[in-house]
Amino acid sequence: MRQALAMLLPLTLALVACQREERDTRPQSALGSGEQPTPVTTLEPGGQRPSPTDNKAASFEANAFHMSEGKRLFSWFNCSGCHANGGGGMGPALMDEKWLYGSSIESIHATIRDGRPNGMPSFGQKIPDDQMWELAAYVRALGGNAPSSAAPQRNDDMMVHPSENRLPDAATLGKSP
């Protein structure tokens, strides 16, 4: 009897593995409620959060699923046309430590949504909000600003640069320990 109980315990523990990661692919917003808020100020560089009340940032930042979706969209939406896989070309590089308009996920989301002077178009109407957050999360991973445990770890095509989880950590890059 006691043996059977002892066997049951690990079996019960195995049930814990049945919990599947929740992937929210169906935004709560009803049809047409995705009106983009008009930014109240055009001055938001340097890390000042343009929409500090937006609670989406936390759920998208450093989320492995959203970052890998962002990686797929980055190539699907031809971001590389200007940013060249993050290395920069016609548009600025995304994998260095220079951020013209702030490195927070909210700033990057605002950049994609509203565009920036000298070339960055506004995608506010063209990309669903959640996908913009996914792209923003991925762009942060490109610069080494995402934990390597969550950043995308494989490329579907030939490697143009090490996968994002092997990029140097932006927080410690260039600093001696």
Place this chain on the structure above:
Amino acid sequence: MKRLAFMALAPFCVLLLQGCAGWQSALDPKGPAAGELAWLIWFFTALCAVVWVLVMIALAAPLVMRSRPGDEPLLLNAGAERRKMRVVVSAVGLTAIILIGLTLLSFFANRTLAAIGSDAALTIRVTGHQWWWEVRYENATPSRILTTANEVHIPAGEPVRLLLTSTDVIHSFWIPSLAGKLDLIPGHMNVLDIKADKPGVYRGQCAEFCGAQHANMGTFIIAEPRSKFDAWLNDQLQPAGAPASGEAKAGADLFLKRPCVMCHRIGGTPAGGTVAPDLTHIASRKTLAAGTLTMSRGNLAAWIADPQGIKPGSHMPVADLNGDELNAIVAYLEGLK
């Protein structure tokens, strides 16, 4: 009592055979490749059934037969032993002959399969995506190359060569009524030759688990007489027609301004995305979302409004459209015959 229950069940088992016909069945072949395979299946099954019955009889016989009083199990009778040996050796010999025969049969069937497309005039490239099929009609003249999705029109009675590849994970192309299954592998091209003897619609299905919506990755082979096929091809090569009504015109505008344009292509408009199904003649297709919904105005609207409810995990996102915008876009797409 138990036996009675079994006998009552037997007629219902016959009902199961009903599933063996229809537009997606390997046992209801509509082309030479599937015919060859179906014949093999039946012949193998019949022969193996006969062998199985004989073996069962041979095994059951000693259990049923009464031993004669003079039989002594420990006593060897040289004459009887020799007889038994002869039976065993001839059974082994027969088994070897049957196995070699079946191997040869399947070998010759393979030769027939390989010869089907040797003179194929039409080459179609089928690319697997999560979770839909990209269909590209190859042609030496670039303006005659046609890209469509999920439905493969072919001329009936003519061999067609399919080049199979994938861009994300491994899929498998399987039209049971026409041919065996063959994998679509990223970075590799497989060749499958098919031929439909008679005009008709044959359903196919992805046969290699490829993710959340593997089950909703259907395809249709539509075999038509040559003249009809040529007319279809010429129609499909035309750019999309101009929107007919004011609402459709507004929809065409919205299509270019809202998320649709990021992924989809509509020939003759600036929409040129290649990562999602080509919508140039979407209303001429029978189904939506790779065989998930039948084509209708209501289903179009439902698919655009709630793709993640209909096909959870698919790459079609929820676009934030209000009711008027949705109606306008649906009116436009509905007119793209």
